[in-house]
Amino acid sequence: MEVRETEAVVRFSPETATVYFSGALRLANVKAYDNVAKLLHAAAAQVGEQPLVLDFKELKFLNSSGITALSLFVVGARKAGKPQLKLVGSKATAWQQKSLANFQMLWKEVPLVIE
Amino acid sequence: MTPIDTSSDLQLSGERGASQRGLTIGGRDALEEATEILEEPSKNIKRKILISINLIVGSVVLLHVVIQLATQGHLPAPARDNVVLPLIIAVNLGSAAYNLWVLRGEHRERPRLDRLTRWVSIGLIQLACLVFVHLNPNTATSVLFDQTLSILTVFLTGIIIGRGAAIAWFAVTIASFVFAVQTRGVEFEYVLMTRSELAAMHGLAPAAAQAREAAATAEGLTPLPLALFAIISLVYTGLTLAATYFEAGLIGRVTAAMPVAVQKIQIAAREKQRLAQENLRMGLELDVAQRLQAMILPRGAELQRHAGLEIAAHMVPASEIGGDIYDVLEGPDGSTCLVIGDVTDHGLASGVVMLMAQAALRTALEQTAGDLVPSLVRVNSVIYKNVSERMGDARNLTLALLRYHDGEVRVAGQHESVIIVRVSGEVEEIDTLPLGINVGLLPEVDDMMVESRFTLALGDLMVLYTDGVTEAESPAKAEFGTGRLKESVASRRSLPCDEIVRGVFADIYRWIAGGIVHDDITLVLVRRTA
Numbered sequence: 001m002e003v004r005e006t007e008a009v010v011r012f013s014p015e016t017a018t019v020y021f022s023g024a025l026r027l028a029n030v031k032a033y034d035n036v037a038k039l040l041h042a043a044a045a046q047v048g049e050q051p052l053v054l055d056f057k058e059l060k061f062l063n064s065s066g067i068t069a070l071s072l073f074v075v076g077a078r079k080a081g082k083p084q085l086k087l088v089g090s091k092a093t094a095w096q097q098k099s100l101a102n103f104q105m106l107w108k109e110v111p112l113v114i115e
Numbered sequence: 116m117t118p119i120d121t122s123s124d125l126q127l128s129g130e131r132g133a134s135q136r137g138l139t140i141g142g143r144d145a146l147e148e149a150t151e152i153l154e155e156p157s158k159n160i161k162r163k164i165l166i167s168i169n170l171i172v173g174s175v176v177l178l179h180v181v182i183q184l185a186t187q188g189h190l191p192a193p194a195r196d197n198v199v200l201p202l203i204i205a206v207n208l209g210s211a212a213y214n215l216w217v218l219r220g221e222h223r224e225r226p227r228l229d230r231l232t233r234w235v236s237i238g239l240i241q242l243a244c245l246v247f248v249h250l251n252p253n254t255a256t257s258v259l260f261d262q263t264l265s266i267l268t269v270f271l272t273g274i275i276i277g278r279g280a281a282i283a284w285f286a287v288t289i290a291s292f293v294f295a296v297q298t299r300g301v302e303f304e305y306v307l308m309t310r311s312e313l314a315a316m317h318g319l320a321p322a323a324a325q326a327r328e329a330a331a332t333a334e335g336l337t338p339l340p341l342a343l344f345a346i347i348s349l350v351y352t353g354l355t356l357a358a359t360y361f362e363a364g365l366i367g368r369v370t371a372a373m374p375v376a377v378q379k380i381q382i383a384a385r386e387k388q389r390l391a392q393e394n395l396r397m398g399l400e401l402d403v404a405q406r407l408q409a410m411i412l413p414r415g416a417e418l419q420r421h422a423g424l425e426i427a428a429h430m431v432p433a434s435e436i437g438g439d440i441y442d443v444l445e446g447p448d449g450s451t452c453l454v455i456g457d458v459t460d461h462g463l464a465s466g467v468v469m470l471m472a473q474a475a476l477r478t479a480l481e482q483t484a485g486d487l488v489p490s491l492v493r494v495n496s497v498i499y500k501n502v503s504e505r506m507g508d509a510r511n512l513t514l515a516l517l518r519y520h521d522g523e524v525r526v527a528g529q530h531e532s533v534i535i536v537r538v539s540g541e542v543e544e545i546d547t548l549p550l551g552i553n554v555g556l557l558p559e560v561d562d563m564m565v566e567s568r569f570t571l572a573l574g575d576l577m578v579l580y581t582d583g584v585t586e587a588e589s590p591a592k593a594e595f596g597t598g599r600l601k602e603s604v605a606s607r608r609s610l611p612c613d614e615i616v617r618g619v620f621a622d623i624y625r626w627i628a629g630g631i632v633h634d635d636i637t638l639v640l641v642r643r644t645a
Contacts, residue, residue, distance in 0.1 A: 030510075068511060075557055
């Protein structure tokens, strides 16, 4: 499963139960993130009881609309109680230090790994 | 905008760019399409005519060679024909092959080869015209019959090469004709034999008949068989038909293409008009949004009313407003409440969310007697219900509230950091990231908003800003950043607040060096004076 945007690719790998984000996501508004949201929901349905990993290491940029869209997904998962989420970020990318902590604030039990 | 967004403005202007290309229908410009439709019928006409002429000439000469070789075993004048005739065949069939190739779209056309094949094909026919008229053993029939190919060639030259070439050939052919007539002699008369004269001639003794033929030949009147004229006439007729066949269809096809082309042009015109209206509407909307945002910002005099504080603030809205919010309100017991925030996304809706947030915030601060966390929770509830539930929009905002009283500052809510420039020049940065979450993102945020405190000594400066400041981009796409902001303020710390604000903005403008202001830029400077 894969979503391709102008500057970014979001790909779900069922083998590793991981959604890989790469490139730069600068879509115009939250609505424009519908395809990414659909992929996340489909991935969530597929992993079932396993934790779903969101890997942002290769994502250089995510705008506020993207953060909102991802936040809504995290909040939805918290409400439903599944899937378990795990966030993986990179120390090298400035936005991740700040914003990934924000996702964790939405759901405190979500483990955050900054590599 | 939340801390990391610099791009939405770019994205939106990108979208507007797409609608400016609104002339495109299915990815192509309607006007371009109209032009193509009108050009299409005439586009390959020259090529088709040239191919048919090449094929006729080439195959006729080839046939001639084959027949001669089959019946005579050699060509009529081997020294000349063994070279000239294969050359004519090669040129014509080569030209036909190249042009067919291009016509079928299997080969890209090459202007040089196009010109070469046209000129050489027509040139050979012109040469043949002159040869037929002037080297014909019968000078009487050359004026009467062979000249018709010259006449036909005026037409062919005009179609294949152009008007100028046709006129030039017209001049040549007239000169050639005059010369041929003079060669024959103007006094020459075509006298037709009566039946009895013909019978008398056929009745001549072989010797007398031979003498007569020799005399005729000597005078350039070699007898020629009618079959030869019939064949040549057929070739000429074929050439004329070939040229006319494609040319005659042209007018009909252009006429048929007209309504479709006109329709395309009308679509283009309508699109252009719609686009102009859309631009006007968007211009008005942005104008309204900017005015709404500016309307609710605190007036200059209001900033001066706060005991013990010197406050200066300035906001520069982006062309498509980014929904920055700042406010300075009087709190209970002589305290001062400062507000700084940034709505996600851009445009009129962001401006409207900013207005709602300001109104809700003012009400909340008054109702809670300036209690920061409950105020944030209330504002969150209002924005979530109005924006997410009612407007069906995912906009939300970073929002930090600060309350100053007697040298102590309480702060709650998540936004950019708060920068403190101590009177000594020492710079501190207070992270608001752990103090909350975007307002309007979640229905309930009770457990997420946190209050923190710090002190402000006499002469200390406090800097509130939005990401428009730190993410202002240089032409090399480098961000202004908090480092430069701290330096810009610290180096001016002895100046009045309004001069510091002006100075920092001057630094930012120097940094972006005439580039685009992607996002609203807001800066609030506060100094403890008592």
